[in-house]
Amino acid sequence: MYRLFFQLVFTRMDPERAHHLAFRWIRLAARVPVLRTFVAALLAPRHEELRTEAFGLRMHGPFGLAAGFDKNAVAIDGMSMLGFDHIEIGTVTGEPQPGNPRKRLFRLVEDRALINRMGFNNEGSAAVAERLASRTPVFRTTVGVNIGKTKTVPEGEAAGDYVKSAERLAAHADYLVVNVSSPNTPGLRSLQATEALRPLLSAVREAADRTVPDRRVPLLVKIAPDLADEDVDAVADLAVELGLDGIIATNTTIARDSLGLKSRSSLVAETGGLSGAPLKERSLEVLSRLYARVGDRLTLVGVGGVENAEDAWQRILAGATLVQGYSAFVYEGPFYARAIHKGLAARLAASPYATLAEAVGAETRKAAK
Numbered sequence: 001m002y003r004l005f006f007q008l009v010f011t012r013m014d015p016e017r018a019h020h021l022a023f024r025w026i027r028l029a030a031r032v033p034v035l036r037t038f039v040a041a042l043l044a045p046r047h048e049e050l051r052t053e054a055f056g057l058r059m060h061g062p063f064g065l066a067a068g069f070d071k072n073a074v075a076i077d078g079m080s081m082l083g084f085d086h087i088e089i090g091t092v093t094g095e096p097q098p099g100n101p102r103k104r105l106f107r108l109v110e111d112r113a114l115i116n117r118m119g120f121n122n123e124g125s126a127a128v129a130e131r132l133a134s135r136t137p138v139f140r141t142t143v144g145v146n147i148g149k150t151k152t153v154p155e156g157e158a159a160g161d162y163v164k165s166a167e168r169l170a171a172h173a174d175y176l177v178v179n180v181s182s183p184n185t186p187g188l189r190s191l192q193a194t195e196a197l198r199p200l201l202s203a204v205r206e207a208a209d210r211t212v213p214d215r216r217v218p219l220l221v222k223i224a225p226d227l228a229d230e231d232v233d234a235v236a237d238l239a240v241e242l243g244l245d246g247i248i249a250t251n252t253t254i255a256r257d258s259l260g261l262k263s264r265s266s267l268v269a270e271t272g273g274l275s276g277a278p279l280k281e282r283s284l285e286v287l288s289r290l291y292a293r294v295g296d297r298l299t300l301v302g303v304g305g306v307e308n309a310e311d312a313w314q315r316i317l318a319g320a321t322l323v324q325g326y327s328a329f330v331y332e333g334p335f336y337a338r339a340i341h342k343g344l345a346a347r348l349a350a351s352p353y354a355t356l357a358e359a360v361g362a363e364t365r366k367a368a369k
């Protein structure tokens with residue numbers, strides 16, 4: 001039914017308008033107690049065997065919503081109602097900003113992909129912190145807060161902008177993510193170089209510890225799939241050295257070579273980050289490489305082209321403790337997260353592993369022998 005609706009309604013609408021419309025429905029539904037209880041009962045993960053622990057946090061299941069969908073933390077309960085067990089809000093920047101001019105989001109339906117150059121449109125760290133502080137959660141959901149650089153802040157002053165966000169948001173975050181991998185903020189990805197990343201991550205760690213002295217807020221870094229393999233290794237080593245909690249692999253790609261012939265149309269020329277199915281292979285590759293490098297010393301989060309339970313299972317076997325999705329939700333609709341949790345439970349039952357934790361990295365370990 002969703003596919004038919006998508007064909008008839010959403011594909012005829014501007015993708016960003018369609019996003020806002022769907023978003024409004026989700027938020028509205030989550031405000032009606034009977035409806036949200038009913039939908040959550042249908043879609044939320046309730047497989048005992050999928051219970052997951054990541055960086056000291058207990059979750060009902062490993063699958064969550066990737067950053068960028070709920071930038072301003074306005075629909076945490078709504079997305080949780082749809083079965084995403086953790087919600088990563090943001091990217092939130094130090095200051096509010098409108099993002100890039102429209103049109104900035106494009107669908108590549110044949111490739112089950114999206115191209116976006118949203119440019120961190122968000123209400124800024126002060127407004128989002130206030131919203132999180134006044135929130136009365138309906139569902140027990142893990143909330144990650146993803147932070148990035150305000151566009152107008154010069155690269156040399158980036159750390160100060162991240163620190164401002166961390167100071168305001170860390171207290172409201174179950175975990176914090178330093179995003180240095182969006183292709184839509186000029187110069188942002190150069191912060192992935194270890195000389196720039198080391199002081200940045202240290203400053204954010206210090207800010208989180210200073211503002212939240214009674215709890216160690218888990219800190220992760222989110223990386224691009226376009227890093228060269230040696231740079232992936234360098235970030236992994238740095239994350240271990242600095243005592244980070246994890247790495248999220250990956251953000252969107254600026255590469256276009258994985259697109260099918262059909263999509264090599266006018267849209268391919270659009271600048272921005274490509275996500276969805278064409279990102280699958282490289283994201284998985286980066287994840288396996290990270291796991292081979294760091295093993296259990298860091299918690300890895302696999303994201304990029306996860307369309308179904310099999311994809312999520314492959315990420316877990318490659319080394320991910322948590323898995324996230326965004327683009328496939330657009331194509332699959334409201335049953336997306338449920339199908340993934342349900343399919344994961346079936347795969348785990350049919351596997352030689354007694355627990356999900358035992359399955360994490362099993363394929364990568366096998367390949368290394």
Ligand SMILES: Cc1cc2nc3c(=O)[nH]c(=O)nc-3n(C[C@H](O)[C@H](O)[C@H](O)COP(=O)(O)O)c2cc1C
Pocket residue numbers: 066067068069071090091105114116118120146179182222250251252275276277279303304305306324325326327328
């Ligand atoms: C429209 C759109 C906006 C996004 N915005 C952000 C963002 O603000 N911060 C971020 O870290 N990632 C952002 N992402 C990247 C996703 O979180 C994810 O890493 C990427 O899309 C790959 O996953 P997918 O193939 O399941 O979409 C965005 C992705 C899309 C499609």
